[in-house]
Amino acid sequence: MNLHNHMEKYGWSAKWQELWQQSGLDEQMRKPARIIADHGQLQRLITTEGECWGRVSGRMRHDNLETGTLPAVGDWVAITGQSGEEAIIHGIIPRQSRISRQAAGPITKEQLIAANVDTLLVVAALNHDFNLRRLERYIMMAWNGGVRPVIILSKSDLCTDVEEKIAMVEGIAPGIEVLALSAIEDQGKALLETYLQPGTTVALTGSSGSGKSTMVNWMMGENVQLTQSVREDDSRGRHTTTHREMFVLPQGAVLIDTPGMRELNLWDEGNDGLSQAFNEIEQLAAECRFVDCSHTREAGCAVKEAIQNGSLDEKRLNNYLKMQKELQFQQRKEAVASKRRTATSKPVSSRKPKHSRSVIDWEEA
Numbered sequence: 001m002n003l004h005n006h007m008e009k010y011g012w013s014a015k016w017q018e019l020w021q022q023s024g025l026d027e028q029m030r031k032p033a034r035i036i037a038d039h040g041q042l043q044r045l046i047t048t049e050g051e052c053w054g055r056v057s058g059r060m061r062h063d064n065l066e067t068g069t070l071p072a073v074g075d076w077v078a079i080t081g082q083s084g085e086e087a088i089i090h091g092i093i094p095r096q097s098r099i100s101r102q103a104a105g106p107i108t109k110e111q112l113i114a115a116n117v118d119t120l121l122v123v124a125a126l127n128h129d130f131n132l133r134r135l136e137r138y139i140m141m142a143w144n145g146g147v148r149p150v151i152i153l154s155k156s157d158l159c160t161d162v163e164e165k166i167a168m169v170e171g172i173a174p175g176i177e178v179l180a181l182s183a184i185e186d187q188g189k190a191l192l193e194t195y196l197q198p199g200t201t202v203a204l205t206g207s208s209g210s211g212k213s214t215m216v217n218w219m220m221g222e223n224v225q226l227t228q229s230v231r232e233d234d235s236r237g238r239h240t241t242t243h244r245e246m247f248v249l250p251q252g253a254v255l256i257d258t259p260g261m262r263e264l265n266l267w268d269e270g271n272d273g274l275s276q277a278f279n280e281i282e283q284l285a286a287e288c289r290f291v292d293c294s295h296t297r298e299a300g301c302a303v304k305e306a307i308q309n310g311s312l313d314e315k316r317l318n319n320y321l322k323m324q325k326e327l328q329f330q331q332r333k334e335a336v337a338s339k340r341r342t343a344t345s346k347p348v349s350s351r352k353p354k355h356s357r358s359v360i361d362w363e364e365a
């Protein structure tokens with residue numbers, strides 16, 4: 001039997017084999033593995049021999065004080081250890097993409113939610129939970145981490161103008177596929193399954209109550225352990241999505257359930273998500289008379305003109321400007337922090353925060 005069989009189910013491929021060899025992590029007795037659940041001190045792993053527990057090596061924990069890099073769900077790592085024993089995690093194969101936001105707390109820091117994600121499924125319910133500004137933010141999060149977003153409008157059975165809603169979302173999601181479905185009425189499954197090909201890693205996100213768990217149950221089919229645990233959790237009134245984990249769907253894709261994201265402060269990995277998510281605004285801006293136009297009161301502003309002639313929604317512009325400001329603020333704080341880092345030789349973790357971070361509760365936006 002092919003030793004990498006287990007791992008292929010979890011997304012291992014010729015590409016990862018190559019990255020593994022290039023990483024220099026493949027020395028001595030080390031083997032590749034993927035983090036499928038993160039329990040803080042302990043990580044659940046899928047290895048060439050099946051599942052096991054692992055923990056980060058002392059060396060890696062120590063280095064983390066400088067690098068801030070610990071493995072997250074979805075990471076491919078290098079491990080040692082005999083089968084049947086707890087494995088030791090020594091390093092991470094360079095991440096190809098990520099879902100991250102700004103961590104809560106006073107220091108500007110990335111909170112990695114999932115690594116090596118191909119597609120982010122953003123779920124929004126077609127009844128009450130329909131907020132275009134919130135979708136724009138999820139789209140930004142995906143593009144910023146190098147992940148392709150797909151928008152899923154759930155509970156189509158509760159909506160009488162589905163086509164209209166799809167068109168509205170397409171209007172704020174250039175180049176992104178938008179689909180509507182109903183888990184309860186078993187509508188739209190084939191469309192969804194086109195994103196669930198074997199070998200791909202998809203992450204699931206969306207507001208609480210948008211129907212994510214129901215959708216997962218629907219994809220998994222009946223009599224699956226997850227379905228039961230989901231029901232069990234629901235009956236205790238807890239959010240099922242607070243515990244993130246990764247599992248293989250019957251369609252073949254690996255699914256990562258992200259924690260509820262009430263607060264989504266953007267984290268820019270330099271992938272220029274803003275330009276991707278708001279491409280048409282940036283194209284308009286190139287036509288403004290002044291290169292540094294703020295699109296608020298300047299003469300010859302092509303963006304303002306688009307709002308006046310109705311081709312651009314002012315709310316979309318405002319959201320764009322707001323997120324641009326957030327990212328600029330984050331970059332300034334980062335610049336200050338890295339200056340201080342080079343000025344003192346203290347490890348990152350012992351730095352005293354200077355600013356307190358403003359919290360943006362965007363769910364209500």
Ligand SMILES: Nc1nc2c(ncn2[C@@H]2O[C@H](COP(=O)(O)OP(=O)(O)OP(=O)(O)O)[C@@H](O)[C@H]2O)c(=O)[nH]1
Pocket residue numbers: 154155156157158181182183184185206207208209210211212213214215239240241260
């Ligand atoms: N009418 C209708 N209701 C749905 C559909 N999908 C889910 N629901 C209902 O919406 C409610 C919330 O669904 P969940 O699947 O628990 O939502 P969730 O996104 O997982 O919520 P959290 O676990 O809190 O993040 C439940 O009462 C579901 O029965 C659908 O397709 N149609």
Ligand SMILES: [Zn+2]
Pocket residue numbers: 285288289293294295296298300301302303304
């Ligand atoms: Zn302008």
